[in-house]
Amino acid sequence: MPDTAKLSDFAFINPATDTNGTAAEAPVAFIPMAAVAEGGGWRSTENRPLSDGRRGYTLFQRGDVIVAKITPCFENGKVALLSDLETDFGLGSTEFHVLRAKPGHDPRFIYHWTRHPAFLRAGEASMTGSAGQRRVPAGFFERFEIAEIEGPPQRLIADILDAIDDAVQETDAAIEKHQAIRLGLLDDLITVPAQIGQTDAPATLADVVGSISSGCSVNADDRPPAAGEFGVLKTSAVGGGRFRPLESKAVWPREESRLKCPVEAGLILFSRMNTPQLVGENAFVDQDHPGLFLPDRLWAIRVKDSEGILPEWVATILQTRQARAFITGEATGTSGSMKNIARTSLLRLPIRKLPHADQVDAMKAVHALQAEIDALMSEREKLAALRLGLRDDLLTGRKPVVAIREAAE
Known part of the structure; x- marks a missing residue:
């Protein structure tokens, strides 16, 4: 050293x-x-x-x-x-x-x-x-x-860390590009833009939703639940169309009897109360999560079984730019930092109905693009971890810069 x-x-x-x-x-x-x-x-x-x-x-x-x-x-x-x-x-x-x-x-x-x-x-x-x-x-x-x-070691260290920064930035740009493509794909495959917000649209969300349930607020520790513990989701568990079950808190034992609305496969989790930018964030749940429950600010939307509608397709409708604009416009609240949408308002959302086979094809296209985004996100995480490690090793002199450069070559 x-x-x-x-x-x-x-x-x-x-x-x-x-x-x-x-x-x-x-x-x-x-x-x-x-x-x-x-x-x-x-x-x-x-x-x-x-x-x-x-x-x-x-x-x-x-x-x-x-x-x-x-x-x-x-x-x-x-x-x-x-x-x-x-x-x-x-x-x-x-x-x-x-x-x-x-x-x-x-x-x-x-x-x-x-x-x-x-x-x-x-x-x-x-x-x-x-x-x-x-x-x-x-x-x-x-x-x-x-x-x-x-002297020269400073420049070598800077060169290496600059190269990692460049790689992270290039990956960020690729992620941003793919996410923009995803939004465009959702608009093309899921909605007819002219129908969103129009009273003469062929259907509304109420035609395909069977029930909307909510959880309740309980006292909990600000940490994920350990094995054998019950957990309640944070509102941050839903965002960007993704469900993050680890964004949850360990419920106090004396509060467990108050829990309701378990997280189950097939549900659409919907943020009914949030900041103006995040109200209406939602995600599809593809498997059961025993022991996890919803807070009062998240709804569980269940799609009617008899309509031939894929729940994930409905969740994807809710993630389109047109639907997000509708939800934001319908949300109310006296606080400039927090908005809420009523059930009746959400159910008025005009949607486009598709045959079941077309829904399946649309979701295949969305899944393929999402897989590319996930791969880029994984690469980004690896680069960030590498940057953190190299930053510590090189700047502190823990590892000689020449040895690291030779290993890279």
């Missing part, structure tokens, strides 16, 4: 930026907090005159690393390396700290350290201020110690 040195030995902390020779009205990149991604990265937004730097913005230059100082942005890893800044200088929120690599040090090495879990944990522990307004002080960067790695 190499010796350690203070981060301030590698980088200037909140340095002054010399703009002499640059006109006050020269356009510079403007990067607000919202433009910095959680986990690292940024996107260009707009240009502003350099003179705006005198109006309460943080001034930085190409190649700097900016780090959010305020909670929760710091904990969420809002950091960015500005090596691709289109202008020589930039302006951003006063809630950024600026790190500028000292001569002989690679700014990418510093950037990757700002994403290391040890850095984030230590920074969070150093925060000062009142609840909701806590900030990482500049002194934290002066004191924080990193592995004393210098």
Whole structure:
């Protein structure tokens, strides 16, 4: 293991930026907090005159690393390396700290350290201020110690971690593309867009739904149930058309008698109360989950057995963009952060009826595309785990960078 040195030995902390020779009205990149991604990265937004730097913005230059100082942005890893800044200088929120690599040090090495879990944990522990307004002080960067790695090894480490970042980003882009294709496929196979929201549509959800049941709220520990325990689902168990049974809580023994609405195969789980963006999230359950029950904010929708309707096909209807827009429009509530939809409103949702054989074919197409998305998600998880391990091994010097590079080759 190499010796350690203070981060301030590698980088200037909140340095002054010399703009002499640059006109006050020269356009510079403007990067607000919202433009910095959680986990690292940024996107260009707009240009502003350099003179705006005198109006309460943080001034930085190409190649700097900016780090959010305020909670929760710091904990969420809002950091960015500005090596691709289109202008020589930039302006951003006063809630950024600026790190500028000292001569002989690679700014990418510093950037990757700002994403290391040890850095984030230590920074969070150093925060000062009142609840909701806590900030990482500049002194934290002066004191924080990193592995004393210098010269070519810094560049090799940065190259390896950059390559992993690129692979993750490419996979994210592929996932986003496939998910967009999936939405288009659902629109094409499941609904007739002109029918959604029209009073003269040939059918409504009420024609195919046999019952809608709800669970109840019970006291539970915020952990998944262990073997032999009963569990109640969180509302986060349903999202993006997927059912996540591990998103559940262990019910207190004295509350078990109050449980109702078990999670069974063939049900459509529907979020009747949630944020405006998430109300109406739903998922099909393809197998029984003994010991799991619904909370009061999730409905269990059961499709009529006699209609020749596939329950999964109905769930897929509810996931289309047109249906989601209908549900959002019907949801009500006095709180801007929470909406609710009534049974009667949901059952008015116009739908397209298909023969059973066409439903089967439609679901085959959806399953095939979902399998591709699942494979990409699995690859993404592997890359993220690899990145986390390499970040720790390389930045701390636990494993020599040359050995890792040779293994990769």
